[in-house]
Amino acid sequence: xxxxxxxxxxxxxxxxxxxxxxxxxxxxxxxxxxxxxxxxxxxxxxxxxxxxxxxxxxxxxxxxxxxxxxxxxxxxxxxxxxxxxxxxxxxxxxxxxxxxxxxxxxxxxxxxxxxxxxxxxxxxxxxxxxxxxxxxxxxxxxxxxxxxxxxxxxxxxxxxxxxxxxxxxxxxxxxxxxxxxxxxxxxxxxxxxxxxxxxxxxxxxxxxxxxxxxxxxxxxxxxxxxxxxxxxxxxxxxx
Numbered sequence: 001x002x003x004x005x006x007x008x009x010x011x012x013x014x015x016x017x018x019x020x021x022x023x024x025x026x027x028x029x030x031x032x033x034x035x036x037x038x039x040x041x042x043x044x045x046x047x048x049x050x051x052x053x054x055x056x057x058x059x060x061x062x063x064x065x066x067x068x069x070x071x072x073x074x075x076x077x078x079x080x081x082x083x084x085x086x087x088x089x090x091x092x093x094x095x096x097x098x099x100x101x102x103x104x105x106x107x108x109x110x111x112x113x114x115x116x117x118x119x120x121x122x123x124x125x126x127x128x129x130x131x132x133x134x135x136x137x138x139x140x141x142x143x144x145x146x147x148x149x150x151x152x153x154x155x156x157x158x159x160x161x162x163x164x165x166x167x168x169x170x171x172x173x174x175x176x177x178x179x180x181x182x183x184x185x186x187x188x189x190x191x192x193x194x195x196x197x198x199x200x201x202x203x204x205x206x207x208x209x210x211x212x213x214x215x216x217x218x219x220x221x222x223x224x225x226x227x228x229x230x231x232x233x234x235x236x237x238x239x
Contacts, residue, residue, distance in 0.1 A: 001036075002032050002035065002036065002046070003046075006046050006050075007028075007032070009050065010028055010031055010032065010035075010050070011024070011028065013054070014027055014028060014031075015152075015153070015155050015156050017061045017075050018074060018075060018078070018155075018156055019075060019077075019078060019156060020078070020156055020157035020158065020159050020160045020162065021152055021156065021157070021158050021159065021228075021232045021235060021236070022158070022159040022160060022228040022231060022232055023077070023078060023081055023160055024156070025231070025232060025235060027057075027077065031053055031057065034053050034056065035049045035050055035053050036049075038052055038053065057077075059076065060075065060076055060077035061075045061076065061077065062075070062076050063075060063076075064076050064079055066079045066082065066083065078160070081160065082160050085160065085224070089217055089220045089221060089224070090213075090217060092216070092220055093213045093214075093216040093217040093220060094213055096212070096213075096216045097209050097212040097213040097216060098209075100124065100128075100208075100209075100212050101208075101209050101212075103124065104121070104124065104187070104208070105191075107120040107121065107124065108187060108188050108191050108192055109191075109192070111188065111192070114184070114185050114188050114189065114193075117185050117188040117192075118185050118188075121185065122179050125175060125178065125179045125208065125211075125212070126179060128172075128175050128211070128212050128215045128216070129172055129175050129176055129179065129215075131219060132168050132171075132172050132215060132218065132219050132222070133172065135219065135222055135223075136168070136222075139222075139226060142226060142229060145158050145162065145225070145229055146162070146165045146225075148162065148163055148165070148166060150162075152236070158225075158228070158229060158232065158236075159224070159225045159228035159229065159232070160228070161221045161222070161224045161225035161228065162225055164218070164221055165218075165221065165222060165225060167214070167217070167218040167221065168215075168218035168219065168221070168222055170214075171211065171214040171215045171217075171218050172215060172218075174211055174214075175211050175212075175215055178207070178208065178211055184196075184200075185204070186200040186201045186203070186204040187201060187204045187205050189201075
């Protein structure tokens with residue numbers, strides 16, 4: 001069995017390697033299992049088994065960069081897990097944005113005039129403002145864990161999602177500006193009336209999709225962060 005003091009050595013080692021707590025706990029379980037196997041099969045002390053385990057994990061902790069996530073160097077295993085999770089989140093965000101895009105096209109064809117479509121457009125995109133604002137306000141108890149500079153023992157993030165939570169504020173603020181804009185409905189004018197040039201039509205077609213994707217990505221990222229906080233609660237409370 002691993003003692004609490006030995007567990008702390010493993011935790012300190014993983015924190016030293018800049019692993020956020022949600023990843024740290026997963027890696028720790030694997031390392032403990034590996035250490036115990038080495039102790040049993042090779043009849044070694046904890047220190048010897050831990051040393052051999054660290055050598056086995058050496059490549060996973062080599063520092064690398066991932067500009068899409070951070071300008072700082074992060075461990076290779078961190079990058080691998082973050083890339084996989086962010087690909088999954090981006091796929092979900094794109095699917096939802098595409099569904100919204102299809103709804104937008106439907107609204108163009110059912111709208112009797114430009115003003116009606118503009119109203120539908122505002123209502124549709126207001127949804128992408130209301131949901132994240134509701135999530136932020138209703139989860140006030142975890143606000144301190146949203147800050148990018150709030151770290152466990154001042155060293156590591158609480159989850160791999162924490163660093164990009166500010167994206168929600170940026171995306172929602174941009175969406176508010178888009179909804180409040182009083183320009184012409186170029187998508188409606190182009191598709192329904194044939195009364196617009198191609199450039200403004202494409203801009204008004206693509207920009208909402210990008211903004212909606214960004215908002216949905218930030219919402220899913222927030223929910224994943226909240227889920228991670230629940231998983232690490234016992235670890236956080238341990239003195």
